[in-house]
Amino acid sequence: MCSKEVAVERTRLYGNVKGETVAFMKKMIERTGLGDSTYVTEALLEEPPNLGIAGARREAEMVVFGAIDQLLAKTKLECKAIGILVVNCSIFNVVPSLSSLIVNRYKLRDSVASYNITGMGCSAGLRATGLAQQLLQVHRNSYALVVSTENITQNYYLGNDQSKFLVNCLFRVGGAAILLSNRSSDRKSSKYQLIHTVHTHTASFNPSYSCVFQDEDQEGKVGVSITKDLLFAAIKAIESNVTTLAPVILPISEQLRFSVNYILRCLHVSNIQPYIPNFGKAVDHFFPHVGGKPVLDELQKNLKLSEAAMEASRMTLYRFGNTSSSSVWYELAYAEAKGRIKKGDRVWQIAFGSGFKCSSVVWRAMRTVDREKMNPWSDEIDEFPVDLRNVKPFSSDYFKPSK
Missing domain, CATH: 3.40.47.10 (Thiolase/Chalcone synthase)
Structure with missing residues (x-):
């Protein structure tokens, strides 16, 4: 620690x-x-x-x-x-x-x-x-x-x-x-059923490919550079992934609203803003990868998510940091430790990273998940959530200009 x-x-x-x-x-x-x-x-x-x-x-x-x-x-x-x-x-x-x-x-x-x-x-x-x-x-x-x-x-x-x-x-x-x-014999003992997986890869777009890049500095030391294109590349990859996922998980009413809005914007009808589907009607729990505070802030803004929807992500970032590909599992463990996963609930995990790539996995809870002893949050879950309002925002000046 x-x-x-x-x-x-x-x-x-x-x-x-x-x-x-x-x-x-x-x-x-x-x-x-x-x-x-x-x-x-x-x-x-x-x-x-x-x-x-x-x-x-x-x-x-x-x-x-x-x-x-x-x-x-x-x-x-x-x-x-x-x-x-x-x-x-x-x-x-x-x-x-x-x-x-x-x-x-x-x-x-x-x-x-x-x-x-x-x-x-x-x-x-x-x-x-x-x-x-x-x-x-x-x-x-x-x-x-x-x-x-x-x-x-x-x-x-x-x-x-x-x-x-x-x-x-x-x-x-x-x-x-x-x-x-x-x-089939494992169905009764399983926690979740895997419903959908969607993967998108935007590396054909040069800024997306190079926004997170491992190379050597002037002294020959190896590190991973992050450019100002990161937030743009992340949102682009997420939008592509969500657009693919939406038709298979959204109810018909939300699909119709999205389609009508898209047609009107294609016809250049004035003052029509893009419609953000209400994913709360499709999933019960949302766990985005904890890439960092600025990425979570941007994701919350673009998908119009509540603070409650972002709680597991922000608390995971606070307690464990960015653990890369495993972060979405710490978030799911947070919801389980809080006793929030009920039988029939739909869980959406979405992760994004260098390349730039984005993946979504949707699960259905096969049973109500009780608090477990072997959970990384078990000993301290009652101390969360914590107040993060004193954390200062990022500035775009912190990112290296793209080449």
Whole structure:
């Protein structure tokens, strides 16, 4: 666990970082929406920090094994029963792969269909879920294990390019393990039924492709730059994804309103504003990826969402930070810990990230989900929500101009 102050201090001590860069990071981190109880890699707190492969592998083992161990304890599933394994981690691409790490640790069978997804950013967790869904359509009576994580050890930037410091301010350690089944006998014991998956990819548009970009700075230090095009690229990708998803989840009344509005705007009828469908009529719970406070603010504004609809996202960002592809699972766990998931409820997870990509997954609750002991929020859920009104807004000046 690491406070914002400690994160800044560690960067100052061991990164050969200039004073103005430290001041910039300190100003940034106060605007992220993160609290003082998020988690960083153990390697960062060592003296000096161990940010090499050994430290990164240790972080991956801690997070991945911890998540899978809890999943197996919950489900009482024998490891040999797992027929499909999909692992996603964007920036830690190690040999052997993380999927091999899991097969070795849990002694999965030789015939397991194993996939390792890298370089696909924060939306990769839901894309991995979509891949598992497709594989389950052709592998009968199977279990699919999806593991979503990110690696901070090799993603922490210790240079002086300010455009790369958003990563240090936002991203924190986290991970999730999800078990999917197409066995009819598991229907009664399952929490959710997977209803829809929709994936969009806007990399054909150059600003979308380059708005989050890993490269070297002038000193040869590797980091991830974030440009001013980020918010525009995110909204563009989200709009494309939502436009595809809307017809399959919205009631007819909302579809008609949307269609009439679209036709009128195509006919250039004056003073006609785009109609934002009421997704509250289609889903009961909305969990957008916690990319950062400015992205959540923009998403809330564009989709006309209430503060209540954004609560799980903002509290996840505050408590755990941006855990990349696993963030939407922390949000779902928040709603479960609050006792808000009732039988028949529809749950919409949406994640977006570098590329630029956006993925939506819609679930239906098969039962009312009671509070569980093995939930990351269990020991402190009654302390939330917390008041975030004192968090200062971001300025567009904090983003690096696009090339």
